[in-house]
Amino acid sequence: MKNIVSIDLGSNSFRTLLYDGLNHKIIDEYQEVVGMADGLIDTKQISIAAQNRVIDAVKRSIEKLKYNPKDAICVTTAAMRMAENSNEVLRRFKKECGLDFKIIDGNEEARLTLLAIKYALKREKKxxxxxxxxxxxxxxxxxxxxNGNDYFAKSFDIGIVTLSQKYKNSDxxxxxLQRRExxxxxxxxxxxxxxxxFVFVATAGTPTTIAAVKLGLNFMSYDRNIVNGTELKLNEIEHFLNKLKSLSGKELFDFVGPGRTDFIESGVLIYKTFYEVLRKNxxxxxxxxxxxGVAIDYALKLTN
Structure with a gap:
């Protein structure tokens, strides 16, 4: 089995993975903030500027990971589901980058993410x-x-970018978020x-950023292998939220990296909301x- 390339084009991030599907190991990765959802709430469009950022990120990922874009398995999620010009945008990406993206719904996104987390939990012996x-x-x-062999999923339209664009102040x-509870x-x-x-598990940029800060890491020193499996208590989430208010712009940038400083507070508040609703500490x-999950799913299909 040759190595698998999977790509997740999210509302804020572009993430590429080079994966050994035979041994289920990550070989290399590339990720970059592209801000696909910038202005989406107001315009219902993926902007030309956002499209250009994605195309540039694709080129950098190909340069780093040395893959053929026609071989990549590409999915895209909430921003493309919401955008009125998604088909036009995806045609442009295919023409200029060679990437053939599939828009997946919330249920498929949940299934694939769940698959990845199941493998991760077993890897960490949890x-x-x-x-x-x-x-x-x-x-x-x-x-x-x-719940054992069954799972139940729901996608809520509360995201770090879209909420930040819609609500300009913390109150x-x-x-x-209190209404959404x-x-x-x-x-x-x-x-x-x-x-x-039931164990409470969290993935994506907000949880991993808070975990990294707890471990003494920042954006430049971030290491997924160190962060994976880290436990975060509710009072540590609250402490991080309070800490945000005292950080200078540069200090915040050092922690979260480019393209995330405007959205980190909304991410932490969403995270905190689920702690409270689920009554987890x-x-x-x-x-x-x-x-x-996309890479694992593809590998399993090839071996079955």
Missing amino acids: ESEHFILIDIGGGSTELIIN DLISE KDILIFLDSLNIDLKN KSIVFDDGLRE
Whole structure:
């Protein structure tokens, strides 16, 4: 089996993975903030500037990972689901980059992310049968309940980019998240599952950033292998939220990197909301996510 290239084009980030599908190991990766959802709430369009950033990021990823874009398995999510010009944009990407993106819905996004996390939990020798997973994205947040061989998922249209664009101050953002708690609780109540002993797992940029800071890392020294499996308690989330208010622009940039400084507060508030709704005091953080799930899924199909 030749190496697999998977690409996740999210609402804020472009993430490419070079994956050994035979041994289920990551060989190399490339990721970059591209801000696909910039202005999306107001215009309903993926802007030309955002499209250009994606194309430039693709070129840099090809240069680093040395892959043929025609061989890549490419998915894209919430921003493309929302944009009125998504088909036009994807045609441009295929013409200029050779990447053939598939827009996946929230359920497929949840399934693939869940697959990656199951592998990650087993790799870290942690509970992988009964857990709650959240994936905080730029345009949506996926909530998944894994109950043995069954899972239940729902995509909520609360993302770090879209909420930041819609609500310009913290009070309005907090009020909106408090209103959204009801929707989350309705979904959880419909499952009729006692989640008290389910492990709480979180993936995506916000959880991994907070975990990295806890471990003494910053954007430049970030190491997924160190961050994976880190436990974060609710009071550490609250401490990070308070710390944000005291950081200078440069200090914040050093922690979160380019393209994320405007959205980190909304991400932390979303994360905190799920702690409170789920009545959990701690979560386990993983860098693994959709692109890993796409690669694993493809590898499994080839071997079956």
